[in-house]
Amino acid sequence: MCTVIQCVELSRLLECDIQYDVFKTITIANCSNRGLTSIPKNIPSHISVLDLSLNELSEIDTNSFVNYTDLQVLNLTKNQLNSLSRKAFKGLSKLSVLDMSHNKLDLSQEYSAELFLPIQNLTTLDISNNMNQSGDVTGFNYPDHAISVLRELSFLAIDIMPTPKFGSGFSRITNLKELHFQSCYLKRLENKTFLTFSSSVEVLTLRNCLLYFVTTEVDVLLPFPNLRVIDFSGTFMHLKPALQLLNPYRYANMTTINFGRVSYPIRDSSDLPFSLTITSDIIKHLKTICVKNLDLSENGIVEYEPGSLFSFDHPECLRHLLFKGNRFVLYNLEKRDELNLFFKKAIRLKYLDYSFNAVNYNIKKSLTSNVNLGSSEASYVFLPTSLETLDISYTVLNTVPAVWLIVPENNNLTFLDISYSNTTLFMSIPNIQLTTFISAGTRYDFAWHELEKFQNSSLKKIVLKNAHINNGIRTYGNRFFKDLASVVSLDISQNDIWYFTDDLLKPMSNLACLYLTQNLLSSIPVQIIGHSYIKTLDVRNNLLTSVNSTITNWADKMEELHGMTLNLDGNAFECNCDTVDFIRWIQTTKVNLDNRSYICKLSNGTVIDTLIAYNSLYDLFADCKNTMWLTLASSLLSTFVTISLLLVVYSKRWKIIFSVYGIIRRTVEREVRKSYQYDVYMSYEGEIVIWIKDVLVPKLETEWGLTLCIKDRDFLSGTSLADTEAESIQNSRSIIFLITPESKSSRDCLFELDRAKYEKITKNLERIIVITKGITIIDIPVDFSYIWNYAYLIQWPKDPGNLDDTWRKLEILVTDGFVAN
Structure with missing residues (x-):
């Protein structure tokens, strides 16, 4: 559709915005999303572009556009159109682009022979996403009698039915270059399916045909000898027969072959197995084609034989190569030389996607990493010098021994994604040119060592989500991001970060985008005001209770x-x-x-x-000002009292000094002798006591040697519960509030909270620890907001596999790093 580069707004009418494109010298009427039920009449007749998308139009009557004789582009997408008058487009002889996609126009009823006669100069027609599923058995006849008059048509997007029949009228559209099939209900592609189409077609898309398994005959694409782009991604037809369709293009030059996700586990048989081993016979047509972009993602590939997947006759043609979401090992000893030869010849390869490949077993013929790179048994694969993007994220590849990927010194690698990878794969990058480094889901120590390699480099974007950066900040402090002045975008979301060291971000003087979502920040780090290039700051899903005036200013x-x-x-x-x-x-x-x-x-x-x-x-907040004046008066009174007391203190200073000395001495002696009856007092409510008994008690008492106070176990019946709780909290070194959904309505919990605040203020209680289990942070009772300045928060993870860091943090808090033997 029309893209306005520079517009001067002329007027704003009741229904539409009228704009003028200075560079293209065309007038545009933007009537999109206005709730229109009919074609507007009060817009200038000389408009060139009319956008009526996202309205409530249900029909187009005769002469609806007769006044807009200069119209070149008409957009009617996403309305409720179900009826077209035979003379709906009368007067639009200059129209070149018509989009009626995403409506309710029936291909078999609404396209009369006269419909397109007034717009025979049309070059682009999109009538896709209109048809519902058809139950035809004998075949669906397309309205070639209507479309055949569009001799200048170069782009056609249309729905495809289960058993389509295209009449001879389609052969008259001799300028057709792009043929796109959208809402797809296809069952079968026969050799005769496309026979009536012109051989001029260069782009063919048939995506997301998932309703049926699409059976194909091998020569179905013969009518398109000039095809340059084949996109069958998401169509349920299996990779093996899909690759056989390439027979007409042996030794041809093609731009794109996209057979991504054409195999599905639901179709698994001996002749068409979902767990597919690529053989030389399967690849025999593809290997001969000089193709720039090849996508074989998500097809259940588990293995490839030597002389198959990487035996292209023209590897120098490849620019983009995608194997995402399969389950095969890219390299082992048997295929090492073949793979290295392929990468050596793939001199124009820019993009390699090997992400989401899960191979969770040991590879018998894997390479060894305990030899020199020059050895015949060396575990190395040399990547092409031309490679710019490498994505190996979400890869589970545990070869034994490990494998090395070698990036040449004179490389062009600018993008590397190793997120959530669990591999024995290592990389050697002698001359780092990266601008984007993504390492989500890794350990902070790994991120630290990787970032050290990028010091004083050209790195622009870093993504370290869910990488335990909270531990990295505690370990390395301000050094964690040292010498990364080139970084413009930093994403450290999902890291349980609850504080920033004073100068953590100071090395990133060019920082423009900072993402801190899903952390534990109680305030936006004030050091951010030292960065004057920030355009995006994302602090969603933290523990902010407000944003102070320093940050807002x-x-x-x-x-x-x-x-x-x-x-x-x-x-x-x-x-x-x-x-x-x-x-x-x-x-x-x-x-x-x-x-x-x-x-x-x-x-x-x-x-x-x-x-x-x-x-x-x-x-x-009407009483806020009264509170302010009361506070001021109290401040003045307290100032007067303070000055008076200071005068009295000064006059009796020596007597006071000796008295204070005696008090301090007695207090110190008493503190030295201070001992606690309990190490930890447990505050909880309801059935969670079973979890305490089964999980916390074995860890804290049996393994760590601590003494817990658990009221259901340690309190005697008949005594005052409140008095016993108060005395037990007083005799405890620390208190743990175990917050569950049942805690929200607990009065007993509020009493224990008040008592804990008192003991903390009197310096008797060393630590207050809050553990949340089965409850979100924002649902914690509001009364707890008064202790956040001196309390420690632990979110108990749902996944039992993520408990190591949680236990470690709790151990440090309740034992001060010391665990009794």
Whole structure:
């Protein structure tokens, strides 16, 4: 459709925006998504482009466009069209592009012989995604009597029915270059299916035919000798017969062959197995073709024989090669020389995708990594110098011994994705040119060693999601991102980060995009204001209760300088007197926010959103000013009292000094002798006590040698529960609040919380630990917000396989790094 490069808005009518493209000297009427039920009449007659998409049009009457004789582009996509008058397009002799996709126009009924006569100069016609599933048995006849008049047509997008029959009229469209079949209900492709089409077709797409298994005859593509692009991705037909369709193109030059995801596990037989081994016979046609882009992704390939998958006659033609989502080993000793020879000859290969390949067994003929690279048994594969993008993410490849991928010194590799890989695969990159490095799901120590290689490089984008960066920050501090001044985009989401060291981001002086979603930040790190190039800051799903004025003022300044996007959704915002300025800023700032109505809690626990709070500022926070004056008066009074006390203290300073010395001495002596009855007091509610007994007690008491206070086990019946709880908390070194859904309505938990705050303030309680289990952070009772400044939060993972870091963190908190033997 028309792309406006530079537009001067002329007027805004009731129904449409009228714009003028200065460079193309055309007038555009944008009537998209206006709820129109009929063609507008009050727009200029000289328009060249009319966009009526996303409306409620159900029919087009006679002479609907007769006034728009200069119209060149008409967009009617995504309406409710089910009826076309025979003279619907009368007067549109200059029309070249017509899009009626995503409507309800029946191919067998709505296309009369006269329909397209007024628009015979049409070059692009899209009538796809209109048909529902057909139950035809004998075949579906396409309206060639209507479409055949479009002799200038070069682009046709249309739905394909289970057993299509294309009449002889299609042979008259001799300029047709692109043929796209969309909503696909195909059952069978016969040698005669496309016989009536012109041989001029160069692009053929037949994607996502999933309703039936599509059977094919081997010469079905013979009518298209000039084909350059074949895209059958997602069509349920199996890779083996799909590759046999390439017979007419042996030794031809092609741009794209996309047979990605044409095999499915539901079709698994001896002749067409889903677990497919590529043989030389299967690949016999493909290997002869000089193809630039080849996609064989997600086809159940588990193995390839020597002289098959990498035995192309013209590997120098390849630019993009995709094997994503299969299950085969790319390299072993038997195929090493063949693979290295292929990469040596693939001098134009820019993109290699070997992601999502799961091979979770030992390979008998794998290479050895304990020899020199020059040895005949060396475990190496040399990648092409031309390679720019390498994706080996989500790959499970545990060869024994390991394998090396060698990137040549004079390389062009700029993109590397190794996310969530579990491999014995190593890479050697002697001269790093990377601009994008993605390593999500790895360990922080691995990320640290990899980042060291990129120091003072041209790296622009780093993605380290779910990589335990919280431990890396604790271990390496400000050195974690050292010497990475070139980085523009950093994504460290999903890392349980709850604090930033003071200068963690300081080395990244050019940082423009920072993604911190799904961490444990209680505030936006103030060091961010030292970065003046930030355009995107994403802190969704953290523990923010507000955003302070330092950050909001900085965000406004960034918006004025170059535009600013700030994503805040999913935080535990509070709406109270302290956050009134933030609530007002959300609605008044020009910063691009992801929302203007964030969920927040009032002081009384009521859940509303910030838009409601903004519209009710005076009702909700009317007492804030009274509180301010009361605070001021209290401050003045306390200042007067303080000065008076200071005068008294000064006059009796020596007596006070000796008294304080005596108190300190007695206190120190008492603290030295201080001992606790319990190491940990457990606060919980309901049936979770069973989990405490089965999981926590064996770990903390049996393995770590600690003493727990568990009220269901250790409290005597008949005594006051409140007194016993208070005394037990007083005699405990630490307290653990185990927060579950049952805790939200527990009064006993609130009493224990108040007592813990008292003991913490009096310095009797060393640590307060909050463990959440089966509850999200934002659902934690609001009363706990008053202890976040000195409490430690642990989110208990749902996956039992991710407990090591959780146990380690809990051990440090309750034992100070010491575990009794």
